Amino acid sequence: MSDQSPWAIEADGLGKKYRRGWALQDCSFRLPAGRICALVGPNGAGKSTFLSTATRLVQPSAGSLRLFGVPVSDPAVLQRIAFLAQDKPLYPRFTVAETLRMGRELNPGWDQALAERIVKSGNIPFTAKVGTLSGGQRTRVAFALAFGKRPDLLMLDEPMADLDPLARHEMAGLLMAEAAEHGTTVLMSSHMLSEMEDMCDFLLVLSEGRLRMGGATDELVPAHSLVTGVAAGNGLPDELSRHHTVVESRVTGRQFTALVRPGGPLSDSWDVQVPGLEEVLLAYLRSPQAPTLITDEARFDTPVAGRAA
Numbered sequence: 001m002s003d004q005s006p007w008a009i010e011a012d013g014l015g016k017k018y019r020r021g022w023a024l025q026d027c028s029f030r031l032p033a034g035r036i037c038a039l040v041g042p043n044g045a046g047k048s049t050f051l052s053t054a055t056r057l058v059q060p061s062a063g064s065l066r067l068f069g070v071p072v073s074d075p076a077v078l079q080r081i082a083f084l085a086q087d088k089p090l091y092p093r094f095t096v097a098e099t100l101r102m103g104r105e106l107n108p109g110w111d112q113a114l115a116e117r118i119v120k121s122g123n124i125p126f127t128a129k130v131g132t133l134s135g136g137q138r139t140r141v142a143f144a145l146a147f148g149k150r151p152d153l154l155m156l157d158e159p160m161a162d163l164d165p166l167a168r169h170e171m172a173g174l175l176m177a178e179a180a181e182h183g184t185t186v187l188m189s190s191h192m193l194s195e196m197e198d199m200c201d202f203l204l205v206l207s208e209g210r211l212r213m214g215g216a217t218d219e220l221v222p223a224h225s226l227v228t229g230v231a232a233g234n235g236l237p238d239e240l241s242r243h244h245t246v247v248e249s250r251v252t253g254r255q256f257t258a259l260v261r262p263g264g265p266l267s268d269s270w271d272v273q274v275p276g277l278e279e280v281l282l283a284y285l286r287s288p289q290a291p292t293l294i295t296d297e298a299r300f301d302t303p304v305a306g307r308a309a
């Protein structure tokens with residue numbers, strides 16, 4: 001296994017076609033190792049499909065995918081990844097203790113103390129059968145199983161959806177602490193944009209099966225400006241659409257608001273503000289036709305020497 005690869009994930013033209021059509025298409029990007037990455041997109045965008053190809057649950061129909069420099073088809077990658085699926089599949093007849101024992105027996109690098117700590121902090125009895133637990137308690141046990149494996153790449157499909165606010169806060173803290181301490185790469189799909197803003201330092205946005213935005217959040221967000229001004233004639237001033245990339249624009253009466261990627265200095269006649277991550281994400285989600293933005297760091301075809309440090 002190549003421990004030297006600086007990238008946890010390298011997707012090159014990755015696609016998955018079902019009978020109804022492409023669920024994921026022409027998806028190319030790199031995720032540097034050690035990042036906490038949000039995978040964002042509307043329902044049906046292809047997030048679960050991507051996670052399923054990266055966890056070998058489905059075979060891609062096109063392109064290639066490497067994890068830590070090794071093709072995903074190589075069985076050796078299984079030891080380095082853990083996956084928390086959306087429906088948190090666990091054996092309902094197993095007790096919590098038996099579930100953790102299964103984790104211990106299946107995984108050579110198993111951390112029993114960590115797994116037990118996660119279960120205990122939710123006051124879940126080790127003797128309880130998994131089938132009798134609440135949805136949130138089951139999620140906590142699934143978290144314990146995924147963290148206990150001590151993976152290099154942890155993939156989570158909408159992990160926080162059924163946790164109460166306290167448990168969500170605790171799991172988010174645990175995730176960030178674990179990632180920082182062990183250099184774990186985390187890829188997490190979610191619809192909770194504000195939470196993602198607090199936790200993630202890297203972003204992948206999918207829409208209609210295609211990658212629309214990818215890169216470090218501290219590079220993506222400052223690449224945008226929120227511009228307001230007096231609408232001219234039929235709406236957006238010509239200058240704005242001619243010299244800058246308009247992601248989304250709205251005209252209300254005589255006023256326009258636009259999220260743009262400036263192609264140079266913006267005119268003084270407009271009010272220009274720095275948007276938040278959530279504003280940028282919402283604009284891309286609302287405008288599937290907006291031009292794609294993949295930073296050099298996230299681009300699959302950027303030569304290594306040209307990459308940001």
Ligand SMILES: Nc1ncnc2c1ncn2[C@@H]1O[C@H](COP(=O)(O)OP(=O)(O)OP(=O)(O)O)[C@@H](O)[C@H]1O
Nearest residue numbers: 018019020023041042043044045046047048049050
């Ligand atoms: N097993 C399957 N067979 C046929 N089509 C599928 C299958 N799995 C997913 N799809 C289709 O692929 C597309 C992408 O689905 P996917 O589950 O990856 O989206 P998602 O972004 O995870 O959505 P959500 O946010 O609703 O979970 C959808 O149009 C879906 O209907």
